[in-house]
Amino acid sequence: MAVSLGAAALVLVVLGLGLGDYPLGPLEVVRALGGDQGFASTVVLEWRLPRVLAALAFGAALGVSGALFQSLTRNPLGSPDVIGFATGSFTGVLVFTVLLGGSVLGATGGALVGGLATALVVYLLAYRDGVQGFRLIVVGIAITAMLGSFNTWLLLKVQTEVAMAASMWAAGSLGLVGWSQLWPAALMLALLVPCVLAVARPLRQLELGDDAAAAHGVRVEPARLVILVVGVALTAVVVATTGPIAFVALAAPQIAKRLAGGAGLPLGHTALLGGTLLLAADLVAQHLLPTDLPVGIVTIVLGGVYLLTLLVREARRTV
Amino acid sequence: MEPIVHDSPPTTLPAPPRPRAPGLQSPGARTAALVTALVVLVVCVVASLAIGSRAVPVGTVWAALTGGDVPAADHAAVVGLRLPRTVLGLAVGASLAVAGAVIQAVTRNPLADPGILGVTSGSAFLVAVAVGFLGVTSPTGYVWFAFAGALLATVAVYLVGSAGRGTPGPAQLTLAGVALGAVLSGLVSAIRLTDPERFAAIQAWESGSFQNRGWDVIVPVLPFVVVGLLLALALTGPLNALSLGDDLAHALGSSVGRTRVLAVVVVTLLAGGATAMAGPIVFVGLMVPHVARWVVGPDQRWIVALSMVLGPVLVLVADVAARVVARPGEIPVGVVTAFVGAPVLVALVRRRKVTGL
Numbered sequence: 001m002a003v004s005l006g007a008a009a010l011v012l013v014v015l016g017l018g019l020g021d022y023p024l025g026p027l028e029v030v031r032a033l034g035g036d037q038g039f040a041s042t043v044v045l046e047w048r049l050p051r052v053l054a055a056l057a058f059g060a061a062l063g064v065s066g067a068l069f070q071s072l073t074r075n076p077l078g079s080p081d082v083i084g085f086a087t088g089s090f091t092g093v094l095v096f097t098v099l100l101g102g103s104v105l106g107a108t109g110g111a112l113v114g115g116l117a118t119a120l121v122v123y124l125l126a127y128r129d130g131v132q133g134f135r136l137i138v139v140g141i142a143i144t145a146m147l148g149s150f151n152t153w154l155l156l157k158v159q160t161e162v163a164m165a166a167s168m169w170a171a172g173s174l175g176l177v178g179w180s181q182l183w184p185a186a187l188m189l190a191l192l193v194p195c196v197l198a199v200a201r202p203l204r205q206l207e208l209g210d211d212a213a214a215a216h217g218v219r220v221e222p223a224r225l226v227i228l229v230v231g232v233a234l235t236a237v238v239v240a241t242t243g244p245i246a247f248v249a250l251a252a253p254q255i256a257k258r259l260a261g262g263a264g265l266p267l268g269h270t271a272l273l274g275g276t277l278l279l280a281a282d283l284v285a286q287h288l289l290p291t292d293l294p295v296g297i298v299t300i301v302l303g304g305v306y307l308l309t310l311l312v313r314e315a316r317r318t319v
Numbered sequence: 320m321e322p323i324v325h326d327s328p329p330t331t332l333p334a335p336p337r338p339r340a341p342g343l344q345s346p347g348a349r350t351a352a353l354v355t356a357l358v359v360l361v362v363c364v365v366a367s368l369a370i371g372s373r374a375v376p377v378g379t380v381w382a383a384l385t386g387g388d389v390p391a392a393d394h395a396a397v398v399g400l401r402l403p404r405t406v407l408g409l410a411v412g413a414s415l416a417v418a419g420a421v422i423q424a425v426t427r428n429p430l431a432d433p434g435i436l437g438v439t440s441g442s443a444f445l446v447a448v449a450v451g452f453l454g455v456t457s458p459t460g461y462v463w464f465a466f467a468g469a470l471l472a473t474v475a476v477y478l479v480g481s482a483g484r485g486t487p488g489p490a491q492l493t494l495a496g497v498a499l500g501a502v503l504s505g506l507v508s509a510i511r512l513t514d515p516e517r518f519a520a521i522q523a524w525e526s527g528s529f530q531n532r533g534w535d536v537i538v539p540v541l542p543f544v545v546v547g548l549l550l551a552l553a554l555t556g557p558l559n560a561l562s563l564g565d566d567l568a569h570a571l572g573s574s575v576g577r578t579r580v581l582a583v584v585v586v587t588l589l590a591g592g593a594t595a596m597a598g599p600i601v602f603v604g605l606m607v608p609h610v611a612r613w614v615v616g617p618d619q620r621w622i623v624a625l626s627m628v629l630g631p632v633l634v635l636v637a638d639v640a641a642r643v644v645a646r647p648g649e650i651p652v653g654v655v656t657a658f659v660g661a662p663v664l665v666a667l668v669r670r671r672k673v674t675g676l
Contacts, residue, residue, distance in 0.1 A: 125665050138668040145601050146661035149654045152526045160515045171508055297509045304502030311495055
């Protein structure tokens, strides 16, 4: 399954590097990657490669982040979005642009502060003799709804152009990712990889239940907090670069679980699948739609349709 | 493939029989609570008519309503602007609260809300289509799209939730609502991000406001809301039976399937009607039934009746606050209810156990 996923990802990479206003065949793409092909190399290496790599890396990060949250909350609806990270980071951007008069594109700091503060508030509000997954999700829904209506109101107060630019950002787009944006993000994600590997074992134990985990020597609440922090950090890196991209974190772990079989959520498969999904969604957003829309819109529609089909299929089987 | 519903523990509660029913037990005490709520509602109505950027004394309000001799400006403020607005608040509050009570009873999910069944996103989607592609610009024009969208979304969620089975389980309904809501909200973003004019028009509707909503929006929808409220009252008996569990309800001679279908009809009429009139207003459908349940206990007849009174109270208070806080401008009432409702939801879920049904 890992092999076929890898092959699919490779095909998509070649497609992503070849498609565009200056189309290239697979062989030309490979040659251009080697360099020294003049304009073709510029197009592939400077323009298209960073976006394709960003889709793979960010998709993987979102997928793993979702898997961490879903294992933590023991709920397939768990994702960084449910604890309000995306909405909170949008609030941060809006406060920065609307109330402080900054530009939407320079609002990375506002996004991070907003997202992290929201995640912290949700965690603290959900904390009561430890954090229970269901409570975390419901508190997240409440805070998300509150901030969401606050965002809507702030958007009403500004000029339409500013509001639209901000909403574009909030939908999540890979369109502006170049090498200079990709490098710092990739570095941060690389630093987070050992952290993910470190929490993988306590995560497996927690999936078996708090008591079982405690019996295996896992200190439940500290472990949960660390997993939460790693999950939020993965999302934060992506959101700071592209804006919140919905549904990859939700769908990737569930699809990977069904493809790979087994009880837990497979982190490796999830990463591979998340990257492939985001790359595919970005290709759809760039080349199949009449206007160039943010990739987040494609992921939310495809992810939602996927969840609906899943529900119908499972209902049919349990007749 | 294992069902994804089963590893989501308490998204829905299996409706355990409560050892101790909270709230008032004697019919007299319940009646007293209902009467008190009605008195509070009258006070809210008067406040809604009198308070605003131009304060009007209560005596003048009465004179204006009964055709007495009052200054033209006062008459315009009270009869022209605030009377339709107050009627709107009454209709929207009662609809959302009763819709919430019915959804919570039928899904046996104490955290259910009309928004969860995709009603709001269905309305938002068809309004976006109407504004974006059909060039509809006035509230009178897109009221019907909002209504149709609510209907389609509720039916779609019900069909997905009940695929392969006769009656949908509570968890399937909730998941189907979330999934459909996500798809529709993505499509709405796609529509509005393509054009600045569409963007502004859809944005204004989505904030959930009572501003610029006159009789032309209220009157055509009102009959549906009234039918929905009456149907909800008629449905309280079967809902009580349902709260005992499907098997027991069946044994008591109540048709579980018919109750669920009628509940969907009620929710569509009420939540769809409210959304058509005022745009999406969150948390009213979630909060009010809980407050009602605390006061009068688990009997659906009392919960629905009290919700019908407390819903308008909440919405009118929120609307008056929306006018007063940001004077001379105003905050959309949906923002106020969200800021009141979110803490209530957090408090609910922080209690040791979520109130069973």
